[in-house]
Amino acid sequence: MVTEDDVRGLALALPETAERAMYGTPAFYVRGKWFARMREEGDLLVLPVPSEEHKHELLTAEPATFTTTPHYDGHAIVLVRLAAVDPGELGELLAEAWRLRAPKGLAAAAEPADGHGRGSP
Template identity: 35%
Template sequence: MTTVTQLRKAALALPETEEGTHFGMVAFSVRGKGFASVTKDGEVQLQLGADEVESAVSAHPTGERISRNGTPIGFRVPLADIDGKDLNALVRAAWFARAPKRLAAALADADTGTTPGSDLPAGIGKPATRALLGAGLSTLAKVATRTEADLLALHGVGPKAVRILREELARTGRSLR
């Protein structure tokens, strides 16, 4: 069982995601394109491609297709019927379906750790590296524009990663904001 708070955390961990409302529902968008929302009845609605919709329907029997003019445009499932891991995967898939190609490609590169020009220390670990790259923080100079609380709010960045980043910034004469 998941909550709106877990949905919010999963959605806001993705680059350039904004929270707002859409027809009175909590909604998340990337560059103005909605990709996830929660109905007043506690159902999460996700904008997905046709293949992802079919996979989601197969994996979650209480869910249903959302169609417009006979074309599948998304998937709806009660939040209470989906676990956190599946919700995170569906939110990411919905984000990728709606994000601009360059932004999606940048996150895909971050996921594989192949971002050219990144000077992040390897010691912070892969989850922290993915989180920072996904948030657009590909260099120590960009990391220095954030506070410790900002960094810890990113899913995958923990106290050890922040300590290593702080030490690396200090070595180069910089600090966190």
């Protein structure tokens, strides 16, 4: 099972990332914009995704891993169940969320040479 410490380690390994509290829980920021935060329950991670369509695809394809609440209706944000996600997938999800929130220049500079954005920012 992935833990909050695993989330912290993966998130803080991304370029120019910092941790500070949001709603009393750990949250991770890139140049002042949040890209991930722990929910109060401690076993859910809040992540932005590229679109509401992508959110619905994740919820449909992997309901054991991804969930939402009415609070996030109308927002491109999913909740990730830490007990159901493996570290590799979590790393990819965090990197994607980081890319969504990072300034364009920083995100472009962090892209791998092959231009494929999966795995590392």
